[in-house]
Amino acid sequence: MxxxxxxxxxxxxxxxxxxxxxxxxxxxxxxxxxxxxxxxxxxxxxxxxxxxxxxxxxxxxxxxxxxxxxxxxxxxxxxxxxxxxSSDSSPKGLVRVTASPFISFDFLAPFAGHVARKYPGLRLEVQSSIQYADLGRGEADLALRGVATKNADLTMVHTLELENAVFVSKALKAKLPKRPTLQQIPWVAWAPPYESVPPNPQLAVLIPGFTPVFTTDNFLVMVAAVEAGVGAMVMGNFSHRFNAQRERNLVPLDVDLGPHGKQVLHLVCPKSALDIPRVRKVSELLVEELERARRR
Known part of the structure; x- marks a missing residue:
């Protein structure tokens, strides 16, 4: 057989x-x-x-x-x-990076433009997903994720701590109290089957009887709803030179998220993938940008 x-x-x-x-x-x-x-x-x-x-x-x-x-x-x-x-002699070809919808939209998409300008032979494929890709199986080359790996075959290339913030449209911010409580904010959140994805569980702990005013299973739809003034959403206050929040007129509220006010972002990679020039180069460029963001 x-x-x-x-x-x-x-x-x-x-x-x-x-x-x-x-x-x-x-x-x-x-x-x-x-x-x-x-x-x-x-x-x-x-x-x-x-x-x-x-x-x-x-x-x-x-x-x-x-x-x-x-x-x-x-x-x-x-x-x-x-x-x-690993026998490739130069950093060219396709590199697949997986991350959450927020990181993919806010950071990786514009980062791809930076890569294309700097190394025209490199191509990025961004896999935006709630589920984690299996790096060991080769489902992606690099991952930006919020949980540290315990897999001995994977390595954490870099770690960055981010502040979480509550973002709203300028119009909605003007209607809310200057320092609203979490209960006073209309929330945009994940719908099934992603109701257990952050920040839903965290908001449910902080807000008794947590009931969003709008839910969806798509991150970009969430952003569109916030832009339209429907409600607020929690995102990493990721200050980097490709920031999309500024361009989309989303502004942070002055609210305290308590123990959920921070998150950690890990750049993870199979150890053997760093022997591939194109993967190693993209990982180096990502580390440069993450370090630049840490210093902002």
Whole structure:
């Protein structure tokens, strides 16, 4: 039996997303292709790997046995790719950076323009997501995230502490008390399935009966609502030379967020990825900008 990495990756995508359609989206192929290739894999293995239902795809006992080996294959495939690319002689090509929607929108998008001007051969792909990409598997090259890694194969290249602030439109700020309480502020926040994403849980702790006036599952829609004067939202008060808040006429309120007034931003990378010139160069440029922001 010779199971290819492509087949193992297909199996893993279905197992981790729990559906054929989500797996197709992750792999960027059609759902009929997912079904056809899985059927061929199950025929090769000689057992059903998933139980299909209206709720999705659940692993069978035979599928459970393959899950951990498939995950290890994914990690080694990422390591193999990075080792092969470490022989590149110059910093050129695609570098994938993943971050939260806020950091992607506010910092990484304009940072990409800086990279393009400085190194025309480098291209950035920014993966804006609530979920963390698996760096070990090669789903991204670099990550800016709020939680320190405990994975021995990853390294924290740089760490920056940020102040959190409550942003509103100028028009709404003029209508609110000079120093409003958290209860007096109309809030824009995350909607399901992201209701557990910060700052929702933190605001729920600080504000009894926390009920936003507007919710959405899209960060840019949240920003648009704040710009329109619907309410306020919490964002990192990330003062850097690419600031989007100033251009979009959002201003901070003078309010105390208590223990949630700060956040930490970590630049994380697979250790072996720093041997790839293009990844190393982008990480160096990111560190330069983060250090510049720290000194502002």
């Amino acid at each position: 010779n199971i290819s990495w492509d087949d193992a990756r297909l199996f893993l995508a279905i197992a981790e997303t729990g559906s054929f359609s989500a797996a197709a989206t992750r792999l960027r192929i059609g759902q009929p292709t997912v079904s056809r290739r899985l059927a061929a894999l199950e025929y090769q293995v000689g057992a059903k790997l998933f139980r299909r239902s209206v709720e999705g795809a659940a692993l069978t006992v035979a599928g459970e046995r393959l899950l951990q080996p498939a995950r290890k294959m994914a990690e080694w495939a990422g390591e193999f790719q990075r080792a092969a690319e």
